[in-house]
Amino acid sequence: MLLNNINLPSSVTIKEVGPRDGLQNENQFIQTEDKIQWINMLSETGLSYIEITSFVNPKWIPQLADALQVAKSINRYKNVTYAALVPNERGLEGALEANVDEVAVFMSASESHNLKNINKSINDTFPILKPVIQEALAAGKTVRGYVSTVFGCPYEGAVSADAVLTVADELFTLGIQELSLGDTIGVANPKQVEEVLLEVLSRFPKERLAMHFHNTRGTALANVLVALNLGISNFDSALGGLGGCPYAPGASGNLATDDLHYMLENMGIKTGINRDQLLNAALFIEGKIGKLLPSHTMQTERGKNCT
Amino acid sequence: MLLNNINLPSSVTIKEVGPRDGLQNENQFIQTEDKIQWINMLSETGLSYIEITSFVNPKWIPQLADALQVAKSINRYKNVTYAALVPNERGLEGALEANVDEVAVFMSASESHNLKNINKSINDTFPILKPVIQEALAAGKTVRGYVSTVFGCPYEGAVSADAVLTVADELFTLGIQELSLGDTIGVANPKQVEEVLLEVLSRFPKERLAMHFHNTRGTALANVLVALNLGISNFDSALGGLGGCPYAPGASGNLATDDLHYMLENMGIKTGINRDQLLNAALFIEGKIGKLLPSHTMQTERGKNCT
Numbered sequence: 132m133l134l135n136n137i138n139l140p141s142s143v144t145i146k147e148v149g150p151r152d153g154l155q156n157e158n159q160f161i162q163t164e165d166k167i168q169w170i171n172m173l174s175e176t177g178l179s180y181i182e183i184t185s186f187v188n189p190k191w192i193p194q195l196a197d198a199l200q201v202a203k204s205i206n207r208y209k210n211v212t213y214a215a216l217v218p219n220e221r222g223l224e225g226a227l228e229a230n231v232d233e234v235a236v237f238m239s240a241s242e243s244h245n246l247k248n249i250n251k252s253i254n255d256t257f258p259i260l261k262p263v264i265q266e267a268l269a270a271g272k273t274v275r276g277y278v279s280t281v282f283g284c285p286y287e288g289a290v291s292a293d294a295v296l297t298v299a300d301e302l303f304t305l306g307i308q309e310l311s312l313g314d315t316i317g318v319a320n321p322k323q324v325e326e327v328l329l330e331v332l333s334r335f336p337k338e339r340l341a342m343h344f345h346n347t348r349g350t351a352l353a354n355v356l357v358a359l360n361l362g363i364s365n366f367d368s369a370l371g372g373l374g375g376c377p378y379a380p381g382a383s384g385n386l387a388t389d390d391l392h393y394m395l396e397n398m399g400i401k402t403g404i405n406r407d408q409l410l411n412a413a414l415f416i417e418g419k420i421g422k423l424l425p426s427h428t429m430q431t432e433r434g435k436n437c438t
Numbered sequence: 439m440l441l442n443n444i445n446l447p448s449s450v451t452i453k454e455v456g457p458r459d460g461l462q463n464e465n466q467f468i469q470t471e472d473k474i475q476w477i478n479m480l481s482e483t484g485l486s487y488i489e490i491t492s493f494v495n496p497k498w499i500p501q502l503a504d505a506l507q508v509a510k511s512i513n514r515y516k517n518v519t520y521a522a523l524v525p526n527e528r529g530l531e532g533a534l535e536a537n538v539d540e541v542a543v544f545m546s547a548s549e550s551h552n553l554k555n556i557n558k559s560i561n562d563t564f565p566i567l568k569p570v571i572q573e574a575l576a577a578g579k580t581v582r583g584y585v586s587t588v589f590g591c592p593y594e595g596a597v598s599a600d601a602v603l604t605v606a607d608e609l610f611t612l613g614i615q616e617l618s619l620g621d622t623i624g625v626a627n628p629k630q631v632e633e634v635l636l637e638v639l640s641r642f643p644k645e646r647l648a649m650h651f652h653n654t655r656g657t658a659l660a661n662v663l664v665a666l667n668l669g670i671s672n673f674d675s676a677l678g679g680l681g682g683c684p685y686a687p688g689a690s691g692n693l694a695t696d697d698l699h700y701m702l703e704n705m706g707i708k709t710g711i712n713r714d715q716l717l718n719a720a721l722f723i724e725g726k727i728g729k730l731l732p733s734h735t736m737q738t739e740r741g742k743n744c745t
Contacts, residue, residue: 139629317738320704321663322446346656349697349734353659356628390656397627427656431624 140364142401145388146180146311146341147173149416150201151216152385153373155185155192157420163197165419167204172412173370174208177404182214182235182367186222202229214275218249223263227270234267236260236307237277240295241284244315248279257301264306276307277343281327282319292330299331309339311367314354317347321357328361341365344386346372351386352394359400366391371413371424387426389413447671449708452695453487453618453648454480456723457508458523459692460680462492462499464727470504472726474511479719480677481515484711489521489542489674493529509536521582525556530570534577541574543567543614544584547602548591551622555586564608571613583614584650588634589626599637606638616646618674621661624654628664635668648672651693653679658693659701666707673698678720678731694733696720 150170154161161169166184173181183205189196202215202225214233215226226234238256239245245253260276267274278298284290299310312331324342331340342358342365344351355366372387389409395402410432417424423433457477461468468476473491480488490512496503509522509532521540522533533541545563546552552560567583574581585605591597606617619638631649638647649665649672651658662673679694696716702709717739724731730740 318704320701322705347734347738348700349653349656349694350659350701352657353663353701356660356663387656393655394627394657394660397625398629427654431654 138360138362139398140359140362140400142403143359143364143366143395144179145391145395145402145404146182146214146365146367147178147370147388148182148343148367148385149173149369149371149373149388151182151185151195152367153369153371155194156374156384157194159420160194160196161416161419163200163204165416166197166201169412169416169419170201170205172408172415174206174211176408176412177402179210179403180212180214182216183231185216185218186225187216187218188221199225199229202226202231212273216277217263217267219259220263220266223266227267227272231272233273233275234263235275235277235311236263236302237279238298238302239279239284239315240298241280241287241290243286244280244284247286253298257305260302261305264302268306273309274307275309275311275341276302277311277313278302279313279315281312282314282323283316285316292327295327296330296334299335303335303339309341309365310335311341311343311365313343313367314345314351317345317351319344319354320350321353324354324357325361328358328363332361337362337364341367343367346384346386346390352390355386355391355394370409370426371417371429372426373416373420373424384425387424387428389426389428393428445667445669446705447666447669447707449710450666450671450673450702451486452698452702452709452711453489453521453672453674454485454677454695455489455650455674455692456480456676456678456680456695458489458492458502459674460676460678460723462501463681463691464501466727467501467503468723468726470507470511472723473504473508476719476723476726477508477512479715479722481513481518483715483719484709486517486710487519487521489523490538492523492525493532494523494525495528506532506536509533509538519580523584524570524574526566527570527573530573534574534579538579540580540582541570542582542584542618543570543609544586545605545609546586546591546622547605548587548594548597550593551587551591554593560605564612567609568612571609575613580616581614582616582618582648583609584618584620585609586620586622588619589621589630590623592623599634602634603637603641606642610642610646616648616672617642618648618650618672620650620674621652621658624652624658626651626661627657628660631661631664632668635665635670639668644669644671648674650674653691653693653697659697662693662698662701677716677733678724678736679733680723680727680731691732694731694735696733696735700735 369385676692
């Protein structure tokens with residue numbers, strides 16, 4: 132039966148992607164010192180994983196042009212894994228220079244999105260990622276792979292589980308240790324999540340998988356629930372619901388860390404994260420961005436004394 | 439296993455409560471002719487149940503002071519059940535005069551909320567509802583009961599399943615045909631929904647139950663998923679995520695009909711509702727309210743060509 136204690140994990144690792152996936156989608160540059168201060172606040176919440184920036188060409192993501200400075204300047208807490216996105220060997224150089232703990236490579240399950248996002252076909256992307264993964268591993272880093280558009284593509288619509296498996300197979304073969312399955316445009320429904328995950332779980336152990344949901348259509352926590360029930364215990368989210376995908380029309384923010392935290396903790400699933408510190412960190416970045424964060428938790432906090 | 443075809447209903451009845459639970463929580467009076475036009479639009483979407491108004495004292499809910507006129511003036515579609523909320527015999531008179539199909543009575547599972555909302559203790563509420571239910575049944579109406587604060591009370595916090603069962607038992611004994619279990623302040627989590635529902639389902643058949651979730655903390659669709667998996671096929675929602683509870687601090691809107699519709703239809707669960715007509719009806723009331731509706735679907739529609 133659904134939600135019995137055998138199936139549900141007793142604890143979950145929330146992987147905070149707000150400093151990267153969140154901020155890269157804001158139409159403004161957040162000051163470097165503010166990013167650093169925010170990441171330091173995040174490190175004190177009990178989060179054990181923070182994706183702090185992206186070493187992409189600043190031409191494409193000017194919001195994160197200060198990747199190296201941010202990565203070098205934050206306080207490093209010993210129980211926190213600090214990760215950075217890297218698209219290629221040049222990006223890896225920066226990540227290694229900053230001595231991040233983990234690098235994350237990325238590509239899409241759908242050809243058109245991969246072409247738009249990376250400017251290469253899927254088949255032409257593997258040779259680019261291969262040396263990145265190998266060199267990162269050789270440097271003692273762990274490597275994570277993202278696969279985007281797992282549950283739907285803004286250009287192609289439906290994406291087959293086979294397309295996801297093909298990319299997953301190749302990335303694991305190249306040496307990634309964890310694969311994050313992304314609902315880039317937030318179209319997934321729980322039935323689909325179960326179907327796709329059952330296929331993926333028939334090939335790869337659940338410990339190697341993470342889910343990366345966007346809440347574009349409000350289904351993210353329902354999708355999390357299905358994944359939990361299949362034993363997944365790694366979830367990506369962005370504090371306050373920051374972010375989206377600039378290359379996916381209509382995409383709104385990531386699943387909010389604070390909303391995910393609310394559901395998990397209230398279900399008795401431990402996250403190790405302190406709610407008050409989390410909300411303080413959300414308020415901090417909300418002030419810097421200068422607009423209200425969209426998460427339900429932040430809205431509810433603001434409406435506590437509703438009229 | 440979760441979401442297998444044996445457990446999931448093949449179709450769901452969405453009960454639209456926007457004209458009542460939605461509009462009663464707006465800080466303005468929507469013009470009577472606009473309400474009528476909106477309800478007529480809702481009737482054409484394929485919805486089979488619409489709660490059109492509330493026959494409460496206009497002193498308490500001035501937004502619905504035109505209950506009788508609205509109920510008498512709307513077009514009545516033969517495949518649609520038109521329901522109205524009634525607090526007492528006086529309210530019932532109006533509902534009968536307007537010849538609605540169904541009347542809905544309401545009370546809370548928690549003593550303090552019942553006192554605040556109805557100005558009576560729980561035990562003193564039953565004698566008020568008894569003649570309302572009996573007379574409505576005698577007049578050939580169906581009767582629905584709402585129980586509020588099932589998953590938490592803004593004044594007392596946790597609410598026991600026993601408290602819910604006590605109210606449910608008594609209301610069914612008094613003759614209600616369906617009970618709607620309300621997460622009035624939107625605090626429920628999926629594990630709790632399963633626990634409470636299993637208790638309720640041990641006493642009452644699933645066909646007699648409906649779930650009424652608010653999306654205050656973003657968990658509404660995850661909670662729906664659990665209820666679906668236990669065979670529940672009646673869900674209350676308000677188009678665009680209108681509404682809340684004026685007596686519950688921090689409560690935000692109802693689960694949005696459009697978001698619920700998205701999830702269900704994409705899971706292959708039929709609702710009989712046309713999406714385009716639904717969104718047109720949402721745009722109509724959004725224009726009349728003069729502020730943006732908070733549902734994810736409406737936000738996504740607005741952001742289709744996001745920059």
